[in-house]
Amino acid sequence: MPHPDQRYIQALRENNPKLIQEINQNFRPAIIALCKKNSGNHQEGEDLFQEALLAIWRRVREQGIELHVPFGAYLYRVAKNKWINILKQKARREVTFEDLSGYEGVEGDSEALERLELIERQEALIWERFKELSDRCQEILKGAWSQTFSSMESMADSLGVSYGYLRKKKSECTARLMKLVKESHSFQHLKNG
Amino acid sequence: MEDLYEKIELYLSGGLNGQEKETFEADIQRDSSLANEVALYRQVRETVSRRANLEKEEADFLNLLNEGKNEDKRGIIRDFRRRNLLIVAIAAGVALILASIILLRKVEKSGPELFAMYVEAPTLPNLRDTEGGVCEEGAVQLKEGQYADAINSLEQCLGDSSKGLDVSLALAYAYLYVDDAKAKELLEEIDRKRHDFLPTVKYKAVWYLILLGVKLEDWENVNAMLNDLLQLKDLPLALRKDAEVLKSELPKN
Numbered sequence: 043m044p045h046p047d048q049r050y051i052q053a054l055r056e057n058n059p060k061l062i063q064e065i066n067q068n069f070r071p072a073i074i075a076l077c078k079k080n081s082g083n084h085q086e087g088e089d090l091f092q093e094a095l096l097a098i099w100r101r102v103r104e105q106g107i108e109l110h111v112p113f114g115a116y117l118y119r120v121a122k123n124k125w126i127n128i129l130k131q132k133a134r135r136e137v138t139f140e141d142l143s144g145y146e147g148v149e150g151d152s153e154a155l156e157r158l159e160l161i162e163r164q165e166a167l168i169w170e171r172f173k174e175l176s177d178r179c180q181e182i183l184k185g186a187w188s189q190t191f192s193s194m195e196s197m198a199d200s201l202g203v204s205y206g207y208l209r210k211k212k213s214e215c216t217a218r219l220m221k222l223v224k225e226s227h228s229f230q231h232l233k234n235g
Numbered sequence: 236m237e238d239l240y241e242k243i244e245l246y247l248s249g250g251l252n253g254q255e256k257e258t259f260e261a262d263i264q265r266d267s268s269l270a271n272e273v274a275l276y277r278q279v280r281e282t283v284s285r286r287a288n289l290e291k292e293e294a295d296f297l298n299l300l301n302e303g304k305n306e307d308k309r310g311i312i313r314d315f316r317r318r319n320l321l322i323v324a325i326a327a328g329v330a331l332i333l334a335s336i337i338l339l340r341k342v343e344k345s346g347p348e349l350f351a352m353y354v355e356a357p358t359l360p361n362l363r364d365t366e367g368g369v370c371e372e373g374a375v376q377l378k379e380g381q382y383a384d385a386i387n388s389l390e391q392c393l394g395d396s397s398k399g400l401d402v403s404l405a406l407a408y409a410y411l412y413v414d415d416a417k418a419k420e421l422l423e424e425i426d427r428k429r430h431d432f433l434p435t436v437k438y439k440a441v442w443y444l445i446l447l448g449v450k451l452e453d454w455e456n457v458n459a460m461l462n463d464l465l466q467l468k469d470l471p472l473a474l475r476k477d478a479e480v481l482k483s484e485l486p487k488n
Contacts, residue, residue, distance in 0.1 A: 062300060
């Protein structure tokens with residue numbers, strides 16, 4: 043049976059403004075405090091809260107979440123792992139983490155969460171590299187992969203280019219993106235665990 | 236490499252026919268680096284597809300989230316403003332009280348000012364000259380504010396015993412401007428005497444004693460004497476009125 047805080051998950055699914063504001067009010071201070079207590083500042087805490095909540099929002103959208111722990115504990119766990127990774131990237135070493143949340147032990151299935159978060163980090167990195175492409179490349183790959191168009195021919199028509207140009211350009215953009223991802227030190231690190 | 240990605244794209248999008256697909260899958264089984272390429276390509280493709288589809292909704296969600304934050308901040312600002320308003324109100328209240336105190340202090344008159352407002356020369360109806368005109372002269376000098384001369388004249392006048400209390404009161408009045416201690420001595424002397432037949436002189440002497448206290452700002456004694464005076468049933472109405480008004484004008488502290 044889902045936790046009563048499942049209503050927050052539902053709110054994220056439905057973009058319920060009232061409950062999203064409630065999430066803001068109830069849980070943001072703890073995430074900012076987490077960040078500030080562990081070498082971060084207020085603004086980084088704000089960003090961390092947004093990133094963590096956005097990650098949960100994506101999970102809700104893409105695969106759904108059935109919450110068995112308090113929402114605060116779940117959010118805290120996501121934020122904490124994100125912040126540890128940020129600290130690791132900054133320091134390039136293991137970091138110690140001071141936890142004052144009181145959520146330890148109520149975070150749910152840690153292993154499953156860690157797997158999920160690894161995938162999310164990989165995807166975040168792919169998206170970052172994608173954003174480094176030219177606007178034209180982004181437009182073409184989005185069009186080609188997000189099933190906006192029924193075919194490459196209709197996409198070429200819509201973009202006002204020839205099919206041949208689009209096909210060639212798409213190949214170049216794909217190769218460029220794959221190269222960027224492969225060359226990313228972080229991605230190699232993520233792949234190797 | 237671009238050709239490889241085109242082939243992977245065709246494979247993932249279902250663009251390879253049966254034979255081509257089987258061959259490619261066999262290659263993947265055999266070649267781990269190809270398998271890795273296909274896996275990575277699939278992940279990149281799916282990520283871009285999902286993120287692209289969510290991009291608009293994500294922007295909407297972030298707007299909503301930031302609106303919430305702003306609302307929260309607006310709440311904080313409202314609280315801050317409310318707090319500030321309260322502080323301003325308290326400050327204004329304190330300022331008003333202080334201003335009132337300052338104003339009241341300004342409105343409140345000093346002892347000498349009150350003395351000057353209330354003190355009046357006694358009437359001297361019986362001062363008919365029998366001693367070379369000094370009594371009348373003293374009365375005129377008193378009226379004209381020539382107090383030192385008046386004291387001189389009135390002390391000579393006092394030699395005539397028939398003019399005792401009236402002249403003593405006039406003399407004490409003159410001393411109020413010249414010598415406080417002497418005035419007090421004379422007034423207390425009049426107060427001690429029995430003069431049932433001239434109660435108004437006694438009351439006037441007490442009144443002058445009160446005014447002397449006012450002049451010296453001896454407020455505690457002034458208050459006590461005024462209270463005693465106002466308890467007298469046969470106090471002349473005009474004097475009672477003066478005493479009541481003076482009492483209301485005394486400094487509050």
